[in-house]
Amino acid sequence: MAQRSFKIWRGDKNNGQFVAYAIELEPGMVVLDAIHRIQSRQVTDLAVRWNCKAGKCGSCSVEINGKPRLSCMTRLNEFPEGQVITVQPLKTFPIIKDLVTDVSWNYAQNKRIAPFKPRTKDADGNYRMYQRDVERVQEFRKCIECYLCQDVCHVLRDHAKKEEFVGPRFMIRLASLEMHPLDIEDRIPKIKKEYGAGMCNITKCCTDVCPEHIHITDNGIVPLKERVVDRYYDPILWLWRKIFRG
Amino acid sequence: MAQATYLTQSFSGDKKTTLTMRTDRWWLEPFLTGAGFLAFVIYTTWAMFQAEYYWAGSYLSPLYSPLLFVDPSASGAPPVAHAWFGYWPKWWPNFIPSSPAILILAGPLSFRLTCYYYRKFYYRAYFATPSACAVSALAQKDYKGETHLLLFQNLHRYTLYIAIFYIVILTYDTLVSCFRDGRLGVGVGTLVMAVNVILLSGYTFGCHALRHLVGGRMDCFSCASGQEHWGHKTWKKVTWLNERHMPWAWVSMIWVGFTDFYIRMVSMGIWQDFNTWGN
Incomplete structure (x- = not known):
């Protein structure tokens, strides 16, 4: 043998x-x-x-x-x-x-994230959702919290920036909440300032190691980065908000 | 039953200080992508400074389009009627070649340099942050990611608008290339230019920023009416392209170089262009 x-x-x-x-x-x-x-x-x-x-x-x-x-x-x-x-x-x-x-640091990050906050129910007292609206979020729900993505992320692994970046696993959790059709909590300011979307330089190692084949970067982190751009870095949108929303 | 061998050898070493414990050829991908892009940059820089042989019959090299000004005295340059603003400006400094490519290449370059895929590959290949997964990143005093010096990456959506403008221009160039001396026709060069437009469109319309703008920014695709929002339909199409963004990026980039090379060879008389015009 x-x-x-x-x-x-x-x-x-x-x-x-x-x-x-x-x-x-x-x-x-x-x-x-x-x-x-x-x-x-x-x-x-x-x-x-x-x-x-x-x-x-x-x-x-x-x-x-x-x-x-x-x-x-x-x-x-x-x-x-x-x-x-x-x-x-x-x-x-x-x-x-x-x-x-000891992976308990990850549990602490999870507690920092504002939980799901549903909008008011429809007139008949129900929430109403269509499959196409939850498909994006369902991909993120496949996460098994193995923390391989957290391990391979060079921001945490090599630069030890645990104070400035929550890591890919929690960017995915944030994406699952932010993209949820019923959720009304606004987490974008914290995604920029506290959870550290800008620390990710999208080298996609988190996606490469994910055993559930979640497209962490393309479907989670990049869309969150783009939402941060909408709010903070797009000069035309900024001007639009200034003029039309005071 | 398997027979175990007990503790045959000991190794010492600090897991925190090794570059990597990977045993595969992790360096191959950053090496190939880094070398490939460098080769493209070297070729386009050379082609840009040539300032000649970028026009053949009715074919205009994509590296020189849109043609803002032209010096018709240069070998292989188009007639002045093809330039948007006519003759090359007299105030242009002598020490810089009068190359129309110099005026326009920053547009597509800005799109590629801020592209999410390109960022992945050049952060890996050129900046070692990191070179490959689970390979130690280049040590930095205070890593800032894309929060300080690299904040400009957030303007990618504006470079997208520029890239879409270039696709319109290149489509126009391809249509114009079908007319030579007032006669409608087609040549291998026309097909090369058409493929160039298709490949660039596949790359550009799979952009992450576009995917966000057309539908990704929405939390709910049906909430307004219960019907599927047009944004969701568009988002699905862009997503299909986005999932293949890397191959589109490479093939379109290589084909831009090839299109210039093809037109250059035909313009210099080295290659014969097979076409319906018979010249």
């Missing part, structure tokens, strides 16, 4: 190192299977976060050969035979232990 070698990051927030392991392969194994095998037979104290093993809970996000990916959805046979597979924790967030990082 073929063997596969791994380098797995072991350590805590203070220090750590890559440690090499090897396992024998079975058909159909994914990276998370390999980690579990190493955990169960070699190092029982290896910390790894996981839950559904079906690509829907977003728990098992790690960096595999340098790319942010879900370990449960990454098959071993997609790597060249003989290649050592490197597994490390998400770089953008502080390490708790081994492959587990």
Whole structure:
């Protein structure tokens, strides 16, 4: 039976190192299977976060050969035979232990966003919506909060601008609220000033790594940037508002 | 049952300081796109400063259109009747070639440079912010994104209006190219120019800013009447093009260069243009 070698990051927030392991392969194994095998037979104290093993809970996000990916959805046979597979924790967030990082910063960002605020109901006491009006928002609802997009975003990852940019995941959440046909909350000023739409330089890595294939940049961030332009940077619209709306 | 091998080797290293742990050829895309665009810039700059051989029979190079002024004494220049404002101005400094392209290329260039796709590729290829996903971005003292020096990127919608104007002009040029010496006809050059207009239209009308302006700015496409708003229908069409914005951007850019090259070769007499006029 073929063997596969791994380098797995072991350590805590203070220090750590890559440690090499090897396992024998079975058909159909994914990276998370390999980690579990190493955990169960070699190092029982290896910390790894996981839950559904079906690509829907977003728990098992790690960096595999340098790319942010879900370990449960990454098959071993997609790597060249003989290649050592490197597994490390998400770089953008502080390490708790081994492959587990503290992603609680993301929960704090979510709390900063003004929640859904519905308009008044129609005369018959109902809200009325058409499929075409919610299609855009439905794409954003596919998000499983794996935070791979947050991890790969260079604004957070390399420039450490967590105070100035909420990251792609929450730009998507903002887009899902701002584009909602029933929502009447105005979040555009905060999208510009607090959530940091201008920090994104649309290099689209968030879209590249999204396991749900959400078009984060084209359908979420760019439309929000354009709405910010409407409000703050379009001289003709600015003049129009000055003249006709006082 | 698989037999495990226990702890065969240890590695040390700080995950915070490595450029990347990626093992694939992540550098290939920024290298190819950076080199491709650079090649286009070098060619157009050279073509712009040539100031000759941009007219062949009834074909006008897109790099020289709209033709504001013309110096008809230059080799391969069109008759003065084709220029919007006639002869080349006498006050033009001698040290700058009397090239009509110099006057107009800033328009399409501004559209491409502020384009959301181009921003992605040149931030990656030329500014390494970042070069590729999960590859360390170039260290900056205080990264500002598009909030300070790059605020001008927000004027992309105005460059879109300029780009649409150029498409109208290039469409006119293509129609005019069908008439030579008062005779209606068609040549390979006409087809090359027509394809150029089609490709530029595919790129321009898939613009993110246009997608926003025609319908994306709305939260609800049916709320006013319960019927589908015209903006939604337009938005869907623009979205189709927008999803293919990258290939449109590259193919249209390359074809602009090729159209100029084709007309230049015909004008210089190096290539024969097959056409119905027989010349």
